[in-house]
């Protein structure tokens with residue numbers, strides 16, 4: 001859809017409304033020859049009442065509901081599978097209109113009222129981080145803003161629970177799909193009603209994308225998946241380091257901060273014998289010293305090769321704590337991430353569209 005005009009291809013395909021802005025819904029009703037107020041009605045049913053079908057829209061006449069159903073559908077995603085972890089985490093497998101698959105995760109926290117949705121921004125991923133199951137899938141395509149927003153709406157419709165936080169940490173590198181991701185953030189804020197401060201965009205370090213996001217001046221949290229403080233290790237774990245070196249990346253964070261004034265989150269995966277040494281903890285502390293940030297340590301969640309062997313080992317609790325103590329000498333708050341959904345492969349780095357494997 002361009003400039004709020006409806007563009008659909010192929011012609012026979014129904015237009016998905018969940019994920020459209022009010023202006024886009026107005027363009028849709030205009031094209032159908034309907035009065036403008038119908039767009040507001042559709043908007044309320046989709047975003048406030050989480051309607052899953054036109055049948056539920058009881059203040060629209062039966063004829064109109066039928067007409068709408070011929071031309072449009074509610075969501076663009078078809079739920080293919082749902083797995084629920086013993087900690088309550090829900091992992092969804094969604095089919096897109098072209099049958100490609102993506103995963104999204106809903107996380108609940110006992111100490112927090114609001115729920116967090118982790119959304120995918122691409123089918124597969126080209127970055128190929130060495131510990132990540134999505135990277136092994138390779139890159140297939142970018143998701144549209146509608147497909148990103150409809151992950152949140154589909155989760156709300158299925159679970160009956162309001163999503164309060166959205167993290168772009170599912171499949172794909174959001175800042176290699178920057179324009180659609182930015183459009184989806186605006187839609188989450190303006191259509192779905194999620195506060196910008198409750199949205200986190202996580203990047204492996206795509207410098208042009210960080211600069212583009214800074215220009216947009218939306219109050220989201222930026223998370224950098226740093227994963228190693230030295231070039232040699234980072235090139236192995238996050239291969240895109242060859243294109244975007246660490247020093248320039250840190251400079252882009254400072255630029256981002258000078259515009260946004262928001263605290264950045266530094267994500268750091270702890271891989272035994274690879275990224276968890278005392279020297280690396282000290283180097284990390286030094287690297288981020290002049291950046292306003294929190295450090296979030298992620299003990300490695302197992303991902304397996306075809307013969308079922310894990311690619312890395314997780315460091316012991318003692319090693320994790322030693323690393324956290326040394327890194328906190330930077331004066332930053334250092335936390336060790338709470339594990340969510342590891343038993344259903346829904347944790348960080350584990351999403352790979354294969355259930356029960």
Ligand code: SF4
Pocket residue numbers: 125126127128129132133134135170171172173204349
């Ligand atoms: S961690 Fe993120 S950026 Fe890296 S391969 Fe996985 S999905 Fe892509």
